[in-house]
Amino acid sequence: MIYSLVNHFFHIEDGYVKYEDSKKTTTALIFQWISGHYGYANIMMGMFIALWTKLFFKKHDYNFFEILILLCFTMGMGMLIFTVFAIVTGITHYNLLEFGGYVGVIYSAWAIGQFFNKSKASSYFKALASYMLGMITFFLLAMAIGAVTDLVIKH
Template sequence: MKEVDNMGENHKPKRINLSYIIHELKHLLHLESGFLFTVKQLFIRPGKLVRTFISEDRSKATKPIIFLIFSATLFTIIFHYFHIKYEFFSLNQEIGGIDEFLEKKTISDWINNHIGYTSLFIGFFIALWVRLFFRKHRYNIYEITVLLCYSIGQGLLITSLFALFAVASKINAIASIGIFAGYLYIFWSIGQFFGEKKTANYAKSLMCCVLGAVSFRLVLILLAYTFYYIKMK
Protein backbone atom coordinates (compact mmCIF):
# COMPACT_ATOMS: atom_id res chain seq x y z
CA MET A 1 0.00 0.00 0.00
CA LYS A 2 2.89 2.33 0.83
CA GLU A 3 4.48 1.52 -2.53
CA VAL A 4 1.29 2.62 -4.29
CA ASP A 5 1.23 5.86 -2.28
CA ASN A 6 4.87 6.53 -3.14
CA MET A 7 4.18 5.96 -6.83
CA GLY A 8 1.32 8.43 -6.65
CA GLU A 9 3.57 11.03 -5.04
CA ASN A 10 6.27 10.50 -7.68
CA HIS A 11 3.75 11.14 -10.46
CA LYS A 12 2.25 14.19 -8.78
CA PRO A 13 2.65 17.31 -10.98
CA LYS A 14 5.25 19.82 -9.90
CA ARG A 15 4.09 23.05 -8.34
CA ILE A 16 3.26 25.83 -10.79
CA ASN A 17 5.74 28.69 -10.38
CA LEU A 18 7.68 31.17 -12.52
CA SER A 19 10.03 28.47 -13.83
CA TYR A 20 7.04 26.41 -14.93
CA ILE A 21 5.46 29.38 -16.77
CA ILE A 22 8.74 30.21 -18.56
CA HIS A 23 9.16 26.56 -19.56
CA GLU A 24 5.64 26.40 -20.95
CA LEU A 25 6.11 29.61 -22.94
CA LYS A 26 9.37 28.29 -24.39
CA HIS A 27 7.67 25.05 -25.29
CA LEU A 28 4.72 26.85 -26.89
CA LEU A 29 6.93 29.06 -29.06
CA HIS A 30 9.69 26.48 -29.51
CA LEU A 31 12.11 29.21 -28.41
CA GLU A 32 14.89 26.77 -27.63
CA SER A 33 15.68 26.48 -31.34
CA GLY A 34 12.61 26.80 -33.57
CA PHE A 35 11.79 30.47 -33.08
CA LEU A 36 15.35 31.75 -33.36
CA PHE A 37 15.95 29.46 -36.34
CA THR A 38 12.79 30.79 -38.00
CA VAL A 39 13.75 34.44 -37.48
CA LYS A 40 17.27 33.87 -38.81
CA GLN A 41 16.13 32.01 -41.91
CA LEU A 42 13.42 34.59 -42.63
CA PHE A 43 16.11 37.27 -42.62
CA ILE A 44 18.45 35.55 -45.07
CA ARG A 45 16.33 33.16 -47.18
CA PRO A 46 12.58 33.53 -46.46
CA GLY A 47 11.51 31.87 -49.70
CA LYS A 48 13.45 28.70 -49.00
CA LEU A 49 12.22 28.47 -45.40
CA VAL A 50 8.55 28.72 -46.38
CA ARG A 51 8.89 26.35 -49.35
CA THR A 52 10.58 23.83 -47.07
CA PHE A 53 7.86 24.19 -44.45
CA ILE A 54 5.10 23.69 -47.03
CA SER A 55 6.59 20.78 -48.98
CA GLU A 56 9.32 19.06 -46.97
CA ASP A 57 9.93 19.57 -43.24
CA ARG A 58 7.72 21.32 -40.66
CA SER A 59 9.61 20.29 -37.53
CA LYS A 60 12.27 23.03 -37.41
CA ALA A 61 10.30 26.24 -37.88
CA THR A 62 7.79 27.81 -35.50
CA LYS A 63 4.23 27.27 -36.71
CA PRO A 64 3.12 30.19 -38.92
CA ILE A 65 0.07 31.42 -36.97
CA ILE A 66 1.91 31.19 -33.62
CA PHE A 67 4.81 33.09 -35.18
CA LEU A 68 2.51 35.86 -36.41
CA ILE A 69 0.60 36.15 -33.12
CA PHE A 70 3.80 36.28 -31.06
CA SER A 71 5.34 38.89 -33.39
CA ALA A 72 2.18 41.01 -33.26
CA THR A 73 2.04 40.77 -29.46
CA LEU A 74 5.69 41.81 -29.12
CA PHE A 75 5.07 44.68 -31.55
CA THR A 76 2.06 45.90 -29.55
CA ILE A 77 3.87 45.67 -26.20
CA ILE A 78 6.89 47.64 -27.43
CA PHE A 79 4.89 50.41 -29.13
CA HIS A 80 2.44 50.80 -26.23
CA TYR A 81 5.00 50.51 -23.41
CA PHE A 82 7.29 53.13 -24.92
CA HIS A 83 4.35 55.29 -26.13
CA ILE A 84 5.52 55.29 -29.74
CA LYS A 85 2.93 56.87 -32.03
CA TYR A 86 2.05 54.93 -35.14
CA GLU A 87 -0.82 54.06 -37.45
CA PHE A 88 -0.70 50.51 -38.74
CA PHE A 89 -3.88 51.09 -40.71
CA SER A 90 -6.10 54.15 -40.66
CA LEU A 91 -9.36 55.44 -42.09
CA ASN A 92 -8.85 59.17 -42.32
CA GLN A 93 -10.56 60.21 -45.56
CA GLU A 94 -14.15 61.34 -45.93
CA ILE A 95 -16.36 58.73 -47.55
CA GLY A 96 -19.40 60.29 -49.14
CA GLY A 97 -22.04 61.31 -46.64
CA ILE A 98 -21.86 58.24 -44.42
CA ASP A 99 -18.96 59.10 -42.11
CA GLU A 100 -21.29 59.16 -39.11
CA PHE A 101 -22.13 55.49 -39.69
CA LEU A 102 -18.54 54.38 -40.31
CA GLU A 103 -17.21 55.35 -36.88
CA LYS A 104 -13.74 55.73 -38.36
CA LYS A 105 -11.93 56.51 -35.11
CA THR A 106 -13.41 53.47 -33.36
CA ILE A 107 -12.44 51.20 -36.24
CA SER A 108 -8.94 52.68 -36.52
CA ASP A 109 -8.37 52.36 -32.77
CA TRP A 110 -9.51 48.72 -32.79
CA ILE A 111 -7.28 47.91 -35.77
CA ASN A 112 -4.20 49.53 -34.22
CA ASN A 113 -4.84 47.85 -30.87
CA HIS A 114 -5.31 44.38 -32.38
CA ILE A 115 -2.39 44.09 -34.78
CA GLY A 116 -2.49 40.28 -34.79
CA TYR A 117 -6.09 40.04 -36.00
CA THR A 118 -5.64 42.94 -38.42
CA SER A 119 -2.53 41.30 -39.88
CA LEU A 120 -4.47 38.09 -40.44
CA PHE A 121 -7.32 39.95 -42.17
CA ILE A 122 -5.03 42.00 -44.42
CA GLY A 123 -2.85 38.93 -45.02
CA PHE A 124 -5.91 37.04 -46.22
CA PHE A 125 -6.70 39.72 -48.82
CA ILE A 126 -3.07 39.86 -49.92
CA ALA A 127 -3.13 36.06 -50.22
CA LEU A 128 -6.11 36.28 -52.60
CA TRP A 129 -4.21 38.66 -54.87
CA VAL A 130 -1.05 36.55 -54.63
CA ARG A 131 -3.10 33.53 -55.66
CA LEU A 132 -4.29 35.47 -58.71
CA PHE A 133 -0.98 37.03 -59.75
CA PHE A 134 1.07 33.87 -59.14
CA ARG A 135 -1.53 31.28 -60.20
CA LYS A 136 0.99 29.46 -62.44
CA HIS A 137 2.87 28.30 -59.34
CA ARG A 138 -0.16 26.27 -58.21
CA TYR A 139 0.04 27.04 -54.49
CA ASN A 140 -3.39 26.98 -52.85
CA ILE A 141 -4.79 29.79 -50.71
CA TYR A 142 -3.87 28.05 -47.44
CA GLU A 143 -0.23 27.61 -48.45
CA ILE A 144 -0.06 31.25 -49.50
CA THR A 145 -1.57 32.22 -46.14
CA VAL A 146 1.31 30.38 -44.45
CA LEU A 147 3.70 32.53 -46.49
CA LEU A 148 1.87 35.69 -45.42
CA CYS A 149 1.93 34.70 -41.72
CA TYR A 150 5.71 34.41 -41.84
CA SER A 151 6.22 37.53 -43.99
CA ILE A 152 3.96 39.81 -41.95
CA GLY A 153 5.23 38.37 -38.65
CA GLN A 154 8.84 39.03 -39.60
CA GLY A 155 7.89 42.48 -40.86
CA LEU A 156 6.43 43.28 -37.43
CA LEU A 157 9.60 42.04 -35.72
CA ILE A 158 11.73 44.27 -37.96
CA THR A 159 9.51 47.25 -37.12
CA SER A 160 9.79 46.41 -33.41
CA LEU A 161 13.59 46.29 -33.64
CA PHE A 162 13.71 49.73 -35.24
CA ALA A 163 11.36 50.99 -32.52
CA LEU A 164 13.78 49.82 -29.81
CA PHE A 165 16.62 51.61 -31.59
CA ALA A 166 14.45 54.73 -31.72
CA VAL A 167 13.87 54.56 -27.97
CA ALA A 168 17.55 53.94 -27.22
CA SER A 169 18.74 56.79 -29.46
CA LYS A 170 15.75 59.06 -28.70
CA ILE A 171 15.26 59.64 -32.44
CA ASN A 172 11.59 59.04 -33.24
CA ALA A 173 12.20 59.09 -36.98
CA ILE A 174 13.90 55.70 -36.71
CA ALA A 175 10.56 54.14 -35.72
CA SER A 176 8.97 55.54 -38.88
CA ILE A 177 11.81 54.12 -40.95
CA GLY A 178 11.18 50.79 -39.26
CA ILE A 179 7.53 50.77 -40.35
CA PHE A 180 8.64 51.38 -43.95
CA ALA A 181 11.30 48.66 -43.61
CA GLY A 182 8.66 46.22 -42.37
CA TYR A 183 6.45 46.85 -45.41
CA LEU A 184 9.49 46.58 -47.69
CA TYR A 185 10.40 43.23 -46.19
CA ILE A 186 6.91 41.81 -46.72
CA PHE A 187 6.78 42.34 -50.46
CA TRP A 188 10.47 41.34 -50.82
CA SER A 189 9.90 38.01 -49.04
CA ILE A 190 6.81 37.24 -51.13
CA GLY A 191 8.76 37.88 -54.33
CA GLN A 192 11.61 35.70 -53.11
CA PHE A 193 9.25 32.86 -52.33
CA PHE A 194 8.21 32.63 -55.97
CA GLY A 195 11.72 33.00 -57.39
CA GLU A 196 14.67 34.94 -56.01
CA LYS A 197 16.17 35.93 -59.37
CA LYS A 198 13.04 37.14 -61.19
CA THR A 199 12.58 40.90 -60.91
CA ALA A 200 8.98 40.64 -62.12
CA ASN A 201 8.08 38.62 -59.01
CA TYR A 202 8.97 41.54 -56.74
CA ALA A 203 6.91 43.98 -58.82
CA LYS A 204 3.90 41.65 -58.70
CA SER A 205 4.43 41.13 -54.98
CA LEU A 206 4.33 44.90 -54.37
CA MET A 207 1.10 45.14 -56.34
CA CYS A 208 -0.43 42.30 -54.29
CA CYS A 209 0.43 44.06 -51.02
CA VAL A 210 -1.05 47.36 -52.17
CA LEU A 211 -4.18 45.73 -53.57
CA GLY A 212 -4.56 43.65 -50.39
CA ALA A 213 -4.56 46.78 -48.21
CA VAL A 214 -6.96 48.55 -50.60
CA SER A 215 -9.29 45.51 -50.57
CA PHE A 216 -9.34 45.51 -46.77
CA ARG A 217 -10.32 49.18 -46.78
CA LEU A 218 -13.03 48.62 -49.39
CA VAL A 219 -14.55 45.87 -47.26
CA LEU A 220 -14.76 48.30 -44.33
CA ILE A 221 -16.43 50.89 -46.57
CA LEU A 222 -18.86 48.25 -47.85
CA LEU A 223 -19.80 47.43 -44.27
CA ALA A 224 -20.38 51.13 -43.66
CA TYR A 225 -22.77 51.36 -46.60
CA THR A 226 -24.55 48.22 -45.39
CA PHE A 227 -25.08 49.75 -41.93
CA TYR A 228 -26.21 52.97 -43.61
CA TYR A 229 -28.95 51.27 -45.66
CA ILE A 230 -30.06 49.17 -42.69
CA LYS A 231 -30.45 52.30 -40.57
CA MET A 232 -32.26 54.16 -43.37
CA LYS A 233 -34.86 51.42 -43.52
Protein backbone atom coordinates in the same frame (compact mmCIF):
# COMPACT_ATOMS: atom_id res chain seq x y z
CA MET B 1 2.61 39.87 -29.22
CA ILE B 2 6.03 41.53 -28.96
CA TYR B 3 4.82 44.41 -31.12
CA SER B 4 1.72 44.81 -28.95
CA LEU B 5 3.83 44.99 -25.79
CA VAL B 6 6.21 47.56 -27.29
CA ASN B 7 3.27 49.49 -28.71
CA HIS B 8 1.59 49.58 -25.30
CA PHE B 9 4.80 50.42 -23.40
CA PHE B 10 5.80 53.33 -25.65
CA HIS B 11 2.22 54.52 -26.37
CA ILE B 12 2.57 54.65 -30.15
CA GLU B 13 -0.84 53.14 -30.91
CA ASP B 14 -1.56 55.27 -33.98
CA GLY B 15 1.84 54.87 -35.61
CA TYR B 16 1.04 52.64 -38.58
CA VAL B 17 -2.73 52.84 -38.97
CA LYS B 18 -4.36 56.13 -38.13
CA TYR B 19 -7.84 57.22 -39.01
CA GLU B 20 -9.28 60.45 -37.68
CA ASP B 21 -12.96 61.30 -37.76
CA SER B 22 -14.67 63.91 -35.65
CA LYS B 23 -17.87 61.84 -35.59
CA LYS B 24 -18.24 58.41 -34.04
CA THR B 25 -19.07 56.59 -37.26
CA THR B 26 -18.87 52.85 -37.64
CA THR B 27 -15.94 53.31 -40.02
CA ALA B 28 -14.09 55.29 -37.35
CA LEU B 29 -14.79 52.55 -34.81
CA ILE B 30 -13.56 49.86 -37.22
CA PHE B 31 -10.32 51.73 -37.85
CA GLN B 32 -9.92 52.36 -34.14
CA TRP B 33 -10.18 48.60 -33.61
CA ILE B 34 -7.66 47.94 -36.41
CA SER B 35 -5.24 50.39 -34.82
CA GLY B 36 -5.63 48.81 -31.40
CA HIS B 37 -5.46 45.21 -32.65
CA TYR B 38 -2.96 45.43 -35.46
CA GLY B 39 -1.83 41.82 -35.09
CA TYR B 40 -5.33 40.45 -35.65
CA ALA B 41 -5.93 42.95 -38.43
CA ASN B 42 -2.73 41.73 -40.10
CA ILE B 43 -4.10 38.18 -40.19
CA MET B 44 -7.31 39.41 -41.82
CA MET B 45 -5.34 41.59 -44.22
CA GLY B 46 -3.22 38.55 -45.07
CA MET B 47 -6.27 36.80 -46.49
CA PHE B 48 -6.73 39.59 -49.03
CA ILE B 49 -3.03 39.68 -49.85
CA ALA B 50 -3.17 35.90 -50.33
CA LEU B 51 -6.03 36.26 -52.81
CA TRP B 52 -4.09 38.80 -54.87
CA THR B 53 -0.89 36.72 -54.58
CA LYS B 54 -2.76 33.62 -55.79
CA LEU B 55 -4.04 35.66 -58.73
CA PHE B 56 -0.64 37.12 -59.68
CA PHE B 57 1.24 33.83 -59.23
CA LYS B 58 -1.40 31.47 -60.65
CA LYS B 59 1.20 29.51 -62.64
CA HIS B 60 2.57 28.14 -59.38
CA ASP B 61 0.90 25.15 -57.75
CA TYR B 62 0.46 26.66 -54.29
CA ASN B 63 -3.04 26.77 -52.88
CA PHE B 64 -4.57 29.67 -50.94
CA PHE B 65 -3.71 28.19 -47.53
CA GLU B 66 -0.06 27.57 -48.42
CA ILE B 67 0.22 31.18 -49.53
CA LEU B 68 -1.54 32.30 -46.33
CA ILE B 69 1.06 30.41 -44.25
CA LEU B 70 3.83 32.16 -46.22
CA LEU B 71 2.15 35.49 -45.51
CA CYS B 72 1.73 34.74 -41.80
CA PHE B 73 5.47 34.18 -41.52
CA THR B 74 6.34 37.13 -43.76
CA MET B 75 3.95 39.54 -42.08
CA GLY B 76 5.11 38.30 -38.67
CA MET B 77 8.65 39.24 -39.62
CA GLY B 78 7.31 42.57 -40.84
CA MET B 79 5.75 43.10 -37.40
CA LEU B 80 9.16 42.45 -35.83
CA ILE B 81 10.64 45.08 -38.17
CA PHE B 82 7.88 47.47 -37.05
CA THR B 83 8.75 46.61 -33.45
CA VAL B 84 12.38 47.62 -33.92
CA PHE B 85 11.31 50.98 -35.33
CA ALA B 86 8.76 51.38 -32.54
CA ILE B 87 11.48 50.79 -29.92
CA VAL B 88 13.79 53.31 -31.60
CA THR B 89 10.91 55.80 -31.80
CA GLY B 90 10.02 55.22 -28.16
CA ILE B 91 13.59 55.69 -26.96
CA THR B 92 14.71 58.57 -29.19
CA HIS B 93 11.32 60.27 -29.74
CA TYR B 94 12.15 60.57 -33.46
CA ASN B 95 9.10 59.45 -35.39
CA LEU B 96 10.50 56.66 -37.56
CA LEU B 97 7.27 54.67 -37.73
CA GLU B 98 6.41 55.68 -41.28
CA PHE B 99 9.89 54.68 -42.46
CA GLY B 100 9.52 51.41 -40.53
CA GLY B 101 6.24 50.79 -42.34
CA TYR B 102 7.97 51.19 -45.70
CA VAL B 103 10.79 48.85 -44.67
CA GLY B 104 8.25 46.25 -43.51
CA VAL B 105 6.31 46.37 -46.78
CA ILE B 106 9.51 46.19 -48.85
CA TYR B 107 10.69 43.22 -46.79
CA SER B 108 7.35 41.46 -47.29
CA ALA B 109 7.42 42.04 -51.05
CA TRP B 110 11.01 40.80 -51.20
CA ALA B 111 10.16 37.65 -49.20
CA ILE B 112 7.12 36.86 -51.35
CA GLY B 113 9.16 37.40 -54.53
CA GLN B 114 11.91 35.13 -53.15
CA PHE B 115 9.37 32.40 -52.47
CA PHE B 116 7.91 32.28 -55.96
CA ASN B 117 10.85 32.95 -58.26
CA LYS B 118 13.84 34.78 -56.87
CA SER B 119 15.61 34.96 -60.23
CA LYS B 120 12.91 37.06 -61.94
CA ALA B 121 12.54 40.77 -61.20
CA SER B 122 8.87 40.51 -62.16
CA SER B 123 8.28 38.29 -59.11
CA TYR B 124 9.18 41.17 -56.82
CA PHE B 125 6.94 43.64 -58.68
CA LYS B 126 4.05 41.17 -58.63
CA ALA B 127 4.69 40.53 -54.94
CA LEU B 128 4.64 44.26 -54.15
CA ALA B 129 1.50 44.71 -56.24
CA SER B 130 -0.26 41.83 -54.50
CA TYR B 131 0.74 43.17 -51.08
CA MET B 132 -0.42 46.71 -51.86
CA LEU B 133 -3.66 45.59 -53.53
CA GLY B 134 -4.38 43.28 -50.60
CA MET B 135 -3.93 46.16 -48.16
CA ILE B 136 -6.08 48.47 -50.27
CA THR B 137 -8.79 45.81 -50.60
CA PHE B 138 -8.78 45.24 -46.83
CA PHE B 139 -9.10 48.94 -46.02
CA LEU B 140 -11.73 49.56 -48.72
CA LEU B 141 -13.78 46.66 -47.39
CA ALA B 142 -13.47 48.00 -43.84
CA MET B 143 -14.69 51.41 -45.03
CA ALA B 144 -17.53 49.84 -47.03
CA ILE B 145 -18.68 47.77 -44.06
CA GLY B 146 -18.64 50.88 -41.89
CA ALA B 147 -20.56 52.97 -44.43
CA VAL B 148 -23.19 50.30 -45.09
CA THR B 149 -23.62 49.69 -41.36
CA ASP B 150 -24.17 53.40 -40.76
CA LEU B 151 -26.71 53.55 -43.61
CA VAL B 152 -28.62 50.56 -42.24
CA ILE B 153 -28.63 51.95 -38.69
CA LYS B 154 -29.89 55.37 -39.83
CA HIS B 155 -32.84 53.90 -41.75
